[in-house]
Amino acid sequence: MKHYLSSLLADPKNFIALRYGEGFDIEDSELGEFHLQAAKKKFAGLRDKVKALKRLSEEQGVEEISCFDDLIRVLFPHTVYKSYPLSFLEKSRFDKLTKWLDGLTALDLSHIDASGCTSIDEWLDLLDVQTELRISHSAGTTGKLSFLPRTRQEAENVNLILRDMIRDWYGDDTGPDLIETPMPYIQPSYKGGYYTMLRGAELRAELFGVTDENSLYLYPDRMSADVCSLAGRIRAAEAKGESGSIELSPGLVNKRDQFIQREKDKKESVSEFFQQAVEKFGGRSVFLCTTWTMLYDAMLEARERGIDNIFGKDSVLVSGGGNKGYDLPDDWKEIIFRGLGFDRAYELYGMSEMMSGFPVCEHGHYHIPPVVIPFVLDPITGESMPRSGTHTGRFAFLDLMTETYWGGFISGDEVTLSGFDDDCACGRKGLFLDTAIRRYSEKEGGDDKINCSGAPEAHDKAIEFLLNAAQ
Amino acid sequence: MTDLFEVPLVIRGRVVDDYSRQFPGRMGSHGFATADANDYIEQIVLNRPSDMADLYSISFDEIIEYLAELGPRLALDSNPHMHRAFELSRSTSGLSDSILRYAYETIPAAFASSETRRVAENLVGVDYLEGWVKVRDGVRVRAFGSRAVHIIAGNVPLVGVATVIRNALTRSDAVIKTPSNDPLTSTAIAQTMIEMAPEHPLTRHLTVAYWKGGDEVFEQQLYQPRHIEKIVAWGGFNSIKHISAYLQPGIDLITLDPKQSGTIIGAEAFDSPQRLQSVAAKAAMDVGVFNQEGCVNARVIYLVCGTDASGLEKARAFGQLLFDAVQNLPQSLSTPHKRFDAALKDEVDALRFVEDEYTVIGGRGNEGAIIVSHESEAVDFARDLACRVANVVPIDSVETAIKSVNAYTQTIGIYPDSLKDAIRDRLAFQGAQRLVSLGGACNPPADAPQDGIEPLRRMCKWIVDDTQ
Numbered sequence: 001m002k003h004y005l006s007s008l009l010a011d012p013k014n015f016i017a018l019r020y021g022e023g024f025d026i027e028d029s030e031l032g033e034f035h036l037q038a039a040k041k042k043f044a045g046l047r048d049k050v051k052a053l054k055r056l057s058e059e060q061g062v063e064e065i066s067c068f069d070d071l072i073r074v075l076f077p078h079t080v081y082k083s084y085p086l087s088f089l090e091k092s093r094f095d096k097l098t099k100w101l102d103g104l105t106a107l108d109l110s111h112i113d114a115s116g117c118t119s120i121d122e123w124l125d126l127l128d129v130q131t132e133l134r135i136s137h138s139a140g141t142t143g144k145l146s147f148l149p150r151t152r153q154e155a156e157n158v159n160l161i162l163r164d165m166i167r168d169w170y171g172d173d174t175g176p177d178l179i180e181t182p183m184p185y186i187q188p189s190y191k192g193g194y195y196t197m198l199r200g201a202e203l204r205a206e207l208f209g210v211t212d213e214n215s216l217y218l219y220p221d222r223m224s225a226d227v228c229s230l231a232g233r234i235r236a237a238e239a240k241g242e243s244g245s246i247e248l249s250p251g252l253v254n255k256r257d258q259f260i261q262r263e264k265d266k267k268e269s270v271s272e273f274f275q276q277a278v279e280k281f282g283g284r285s286v287f288l289c290t291t292w293t294m295l296y297d298a299m300l301e302a303r304e305r306g307i308d309n310i311f312g313k314d315s316v317l318v319s320g321g322g323n324k325g326y327d328l329p330d331d332w333k334e335i336i337f338r339g340l341g342f343d344r345a346y347e348l349y350g351m352s353e354m355m356s357g358f359p360v361c362e363h364g365h366y367h368i369p370p371v372v373i374p375f376v377l378d379p380i381t382g383e384s385m386p387r388s389g390t391h392t393g394r395f396a397f398l399d400l401m402t403e404t405y406w407g408g409f410i411s412g413d414e415v416t417l418s419g420f421d422d423d424c425a426c427g428r429k430g431l432f433l434d435t436a437i438r439r440y441s442e443k444e445g446g447d448d449k450i451n452c453s454g455a456p457e458a459h460d461k462a463i464e465f466l467l468n469a470a471q
Numbered sequence: 472m473t474d475l476f477e478v479p480l481v482i483r484g485r486v487v488d489d490y491s492r493q494f495p496g497r498m499g500s501h502g503f504a505t506a507d508a509n510d511y512i513e514q515i516v517l518n519r520p521s522d523m524a525d526l527y528s529i530s531f532d533e534i535i536e537y538l539a540e541l542g543p544r545l546a547l548d549s550n551p552h553m554h555r556a557f558e559l560s561r562s563t564s565g566l567s568d569s570i571l572r573y574a575y576e577t578i579p580a581a582f583a584s585s586e587t588r589r590v591a592e593n594l595v596g597v598d599y600l601e602g603w604v605k606v607r608d609g610v611r612v613r614a615f616g617s618r619a620v621h622i623i624a625g626n627v628p629l630v631g632v633a634t635v636i637r638n639a640l641t642r643s644d645a646v647i648k649t650p651s652n653d654p655l656t657s658t659a660i661a662q663t664m665i666e667m668a669p670e671h672p673l674t675r676h677l678t679v680a681y682w683k684g685g686d687e688v689f690e691q692q693l694y695q696p697r698h699i700e701k702i703v704a705w706g707g708f709n710s711i712k713h714i715s716a717y718l719q720p721g722i723d724l725i726t727l728d729p730k731q732s733g734t735i736i737g738a739e740a741f742d743s744p745q746r747l748q749s750v751a752a753k754a755a756m757d758v759g760v761f762n763q764e765g766c767v768n769a770r771v772i773y774l775v776c777g778t779d780a781s782g783l784e785k786a787r788a789f790g791q792l793l794f795d796a797v798q799n800l801p802q803s804l805s806t807p808h809k810r811f812d813a814a815l816k817d818e819v820d821a822l823r824f825v826e827d828e829y830t831v832i833g834g835r836g837n838e839g840a841i842i843v844s845h846e847s848e849a850v851d852f853a854r855d856l857a858c859r860v861a862n863v864v865p866i867d868s869v870e871t872a873i874k875s876v877n878a879y880t881q882t883i884g885i886y887p888d889s890l891k892d893a894i895r896d897r898l899a900f901q902g903a904q905r906l907v908s909l910g911g912a913c914n915p916p917a918d919a920p921q922d923g924i925e926p927l928r929r930m931c932k933w934i935v936d937d938t939q
Contacts (some may be wrong), residue, residue: 059823079821083888085828086851100825144851379813412836441814 002026005034009372012038012400014372015356016160020168025368028420031430032387035373038400040065043074046406047308048083049106052080053406065303072375072384075396075408081353084196084313086134087146089229092251097147105149106404107131120145120225124194133405136199137225138352143232145225148196148352149405152203157401158355159204161369166316166346169359175344176316182209183287183316186216188298193223196352208287216280218273218298218379226252235332247275252381278310285312288340292319296332309341320348320357349433358433363425364367365418370413374400374431376417377410379440394431394440412439476559478654480506481661481679482514494651494683501562503654508682509689515678516698517618519643525672526616526642531601534639535584537673546662547575560628563652565764565810573803574628574761577718581632586917591640593918593930594927600641608939614931615644619701620635620693622684622710623657624727625650630705631657633917635677641930644676654681684710696721701930703727709926725929728924730881730904731854732757732912734772736874737890740873741776741785748792750886753910755796757884758861759805759839760913767882767912770856771849772863778847785893786865787830790843794832797839797859808858811837815860818852834860847871858904860921869894876901881922884912914920 004022007014015023026034032193035120041067046053053074057063060073063069084100087093093122095116101108112130120137127133134152137145150158166175176183185205192202205215230252288295288311295317302310317340329335337343349366357364368374376385395415399407423429433447480487489506517523527692528836529537547553557575561568570802580586591597595614598604603611604862608781613785619638623630631647635657637647647657657679664674682689685777694702701727704714719722734757740750757769772793774784819834822842828849834840839859842850853892856862866872876883880902886909895906905915915921 055823077817077820079817080824083821083824085848087827087846087848096827099827103824374672445593 001034001134001411003031005030005370008087009038009041009399010035010353012042012371013157013403014158015369015401016164018266019172020164021172023371024367024430026370026430028423031370034370035127036065036068039068039071039398041375042192042398042400042407046106047225051103053408054125055103063440067386068308068375068384069164071373071398071408072382072396076406077410078353078412080301080409081148081246081342082144084144086144089120090248091161097123098127099148101135101149104405105133107133107149107151120229121194122251122360123435134199134237135194136151136196136352137194137228138196141364143229143234143236143305145229145232146352150402151404154355154401154403155200155203155205158200159207161356161401162204162318163208165348165357165359168469169346176314177276177289178208178316181453183211184214184216184281184284184467185287185289186281188290188294189271190219190223191221194225195223197291198223201253216273216276217292247384278307282310282373285314285316285342287316287318292336295319295336302339307361308338310339311341313342313344315342315344316338317342318344318348320350349435349437351411351413354397354399354407356399360435361424361426361428361432364435365424365426366435367424368431368433369418370430371400373400374417374433376415379414382410388420390416392416395437414438414440476501476503476555476651476655478503478505478559478658480508480511480660480730481658481665481677482511483517483678484530484675485664486665487511490841492734494681501559503559503681505526505654505681508680509686511680512689515646515680516693516695517657520618523618523642523644523676524716526644526676529672532599534642534673534789535591537668537671538582538587538636538639540585541660541664541667542579544667545582545660546748547572547578547580547717550659550663552662553656556628556653556655556659559655560653563625563654565626565652565808565811566762567802569806570761570804571800572878573630578628578632578665578933579627581636581917587636587640588917589694590636591929594920594925594933595641600931603936609922611936611938613934614928615934616641617700617930617932618698618701619703619930620648621703622648622705622714623650623845624705625653627761628653631660634661634703636679636759637927637930639673641927642676643930644678646678646680646693648684648697649679649681651683661935667855685713690717692873694722700932703926703930723929725926727926728765729879730922731879732767732769732882732884733872733875734769734886734909734912735869735890735894736772736774736789736885736886736909737869738775739887739890740789747789747924750909751792752787752796752886753886754793755911756804758793759797759800759802759859761807761860762808762837762865763857765913766787767915769884769912770861771853771875772861772876773866773869774863775867775869775872776865778865778867782865782867783845785842786843786863787832790830790832790841792863793863794839797841798833798862807839807904809837811858812855815852815855815857818855819860832842847879849875873897873901876903878902881905882907882915884910885908 048059057074062070062074088097094117098109098112098114114126116128123133125358127135127451132151133149134155135147135149137147165176167173167177187201190198192198304318347360350357354372356369356372360366374390374398377396379394385393395413396410415437417431419431424432442459447456475493477490487506490504492507493502493504495502497687544550545553547557553575557571560571564571588826591600599614603613605611621634623634634647649657661677661679668674702714704711705727708729711726734754736750740747754772774786774789776782819831819840822829822831828845832841842862844862844864847864849864850862853862876898882905883898883903884907888908891906898906
């Protein structure tokens with residue numbers, strides 16, 4: 001095994017220190033053996049530390065990983081991080097929620113007393129203060145949030161990988177090193193929150209030298225997890241024609257005055273945001289990290305205001321997130337880049353459960369770094385497709401970078417995986433996904449994930465609901 | 472696409488052999504080809520209300536005789552149209568072959584004169600259908616048929632059957648919009664009617680068509696008060712929401728909208744092991760018949776067993792008996808689901824990560840599962856329970872179960888009957904629509920109200936003759 005791979009095998013975190021490009025220069029013949037060895041080691045290391053993994057592996061009769069099929073049997077379903085009952089949130093049973101979370105992390109949470117928490121935000125705050133965890137959440141179809149138990153160190157590593165990617169993706173040192181040379185940072189969203197993207201941005205700001213002076217946010221405050229959950233529940237209930245069935249926790253109702261104040265502060269800032277962006281950073285090179293849909297909304301707004309070519313040519317955009325549930329016009333990218341005034345963009349496929357994103361190349365393929373072991377599963381039987389040729393099916397993976405939670409996960413996405421026996425025309429070696437990716441729930445015509453930060457109107461609706469309910 | 476099924480458009484006694492539009496099948500099922508309904512809109516609508524007159528040239532007895540003659544002709548093994556409908560359904564339906572066969576085999580009996588006469592008598596009143604009924608001196612009332620579009624559900628073939636019978640009994644004119652998961656059963660009945668009596672008024676007042684729900688060009692022309700008077704809509708929230716956009720004065724919407732059904736089992740079930748076994752067998756019928764594809768099927772089962780440790784033990788024991796009983800249902804009524812809902816499987820799989828809260832019995836493959844809650848709360852995905860997955864919820868008192876009933880509840884199976892009698896009024900206040908002895912949920916009486924309304928009366932126009 002070449003030195004690079006033995007180094008990753010010794011500690012997958014070496015992926016950060018080694019040159020990013022090396023990860024895409026591995027012979028296919030070596031990758032399989034490395035993946036198997038690394039999976040074996042990771043499983044052996046976490047099996048007795050993460051209770052849920054131990055239980056699953058006992059049930060499946062898997063004591064060690066001796067082949068990829070063993071690994072498939074101990075991957076977590078994509079529902080795992082929201083497998084707690086919604087009533088834990090509705091009835092403020094945060095003691096039980098903590099116990100549930102304890103089963104999913106190698107950290108010991110048995111000493112945490114969360115029984116006094118009355119809202120999700122309070123609970124997340126408590127864990128921030130008393131543990132190394134920096135939980136992030138996503139929004140599920142029912143408004144039940146997925147809680148991912150990632151530590152502060154893991155969250156930092158996510159951003160270090162991002163730094164490497166920006167610097168080296170188009171060739172070593174072709175991009176800026178955002179830690180050594182901080183750039184002004186613009187985020188057309190909340191300043192922070194526990195929502196995956198916002199939590200990542202908040203921690204990144206510290207690392208990338210973002211200060212109040214060299215940054216700009218659409219909303220200067222943090223997004224509430226409670227409101228995000230409520231927004232999802234309202235959307236889900238409306239989709240089923242059951243709006244009459246929503247119940248609010250007393251904790252949420254009691255906090256309504258806080259929300260009213262936030263709304264008052266927020267309303268005028270949309271127009272201010274664009275003025276400030278132009279005034280403060282117009283013509284300068286900046287760093288933007290956001291989803292396509294949020295960026296599209298923002299640049300459409302800019303166009304309506306007659307603003308274009310806002311930033312300097314050396315700016316950096318990191319984007320992704322597909323266009324979840326959005327109908328974008330054919331010229332959506334043109335609208336975005338005309339508004340921005342630069343075209344250095346890094347588009348990633350990723351999900352909150354995975355620490356490294358897959359950057360897209362000029363041939364339209366998402367390239368998978370060696371620290372993620374990808375699988376394509378038959379969507380009906382759940383069996384793995386062969387590690388050869390090209391296959392379409394349900395995306396599953398083991399993320400080697402996680403240290404305190406099991407990175408083995410079966411996603412809800414349909415992907416097409418190639419690269420086992422041929423390389424991408426861009427010259428990079430290794431495995432890659434086609435850019436045509438969709439959620440199975442969309443394919444079957446169901447309701448998709450509710451992307452709450454991408455849909456402020458859902459958020460506003462939640463606040464409105466809360467105010468009406470409280471009257 | 473070599474395996475496209477041809478689905479003829481039937482317009483009032485005429486079979487249109489035009490298969491110019493193709494529709495893909497859902498989830499790997501057969502696609503089918505049929506006529507473009509837009510090309511036939513002028514013939515599909517009944518413009519002249521006076522064209523209803525021929526239905527009044529026949530007596531009620533003749534209607535009953537017509538249906539009685541039609542029934543035996545619909546036998547699966549001797550009727551090629553029905554056989555084709557069965558073959559297509561094998562691919563489009565969520566029901567396994569053995570269940571489908573059983574369902575098709577029960578179709579002829581629904582047309583028996585004793586059955587149809589009772590339906591007419593109990594749901595409308597034969598006198599009102601047959602003539603002007605004096606309600607007091609000078610005031611007479613008669614139930615006339617109407618021109619209606621029926622958007623039917625395809626979860627079980629019997630929905631189309633009931634629609635044909637109801638249309639005939641009320642002397643109405645029906646345009647049946649078939650569902651893509653059962654595009655052929657109603658068509659096959661209409662074809663058989665044409666072969667039996669091509670000129671008969673009942674044959675001449677049935678149209679069976681498929682168009683894609685949401686085809687606005689077509690629907691805007693169809694849903695006009697000059698063309699139709701009623702819309703009878705079965706099915707999902709989205710379709711009903713969509714149809715409501717066409718409502719205007721002159722069009723009456725009768726909704727048989729999606730409902731959920733449940734079960735309440737009293738503490739008496741635990742009186743003896745034999746009794747518990749028998750209760751589990753009854754509950755298994757409510758859960759498993761027709762693979763839980765119906766809105767009448769039980770999903771959440773409230774069990775008055777207590778919520779302490781011993782209560783929970785009882786709930787688990789009952790859950791195991793129920794699981795076994797579901798697995799042992801006859802093949803003609805219930806089987807492992809042939810297309811187990813993948814999203815539901817993910818939800819069930821996730822429960823093993825919260826084992827303090829739930830016990831899952833089964834659920835490994837497509838066999839179905841019983842989820843026993845450890846607290847008095849149903850699972851978060853209770854609305855999506857299907858494919859023989861049910862949730863047993865232990866409760867201390869029947870009050871918890873009563874409070875769970877709401878406007879989205881249809882049938883509640885109850886054990887014992889004395890409990891049903893004791894709480895039936897309160898369940899009705901909450902929103903429940905049918906209260907039935909445990910085990911009988913899937914056998915609703917054809918001659919009683921449905922979903923809290925009387926669809927047959929609603930299908931009629933109630934005309935008053937007032938002599939003053």
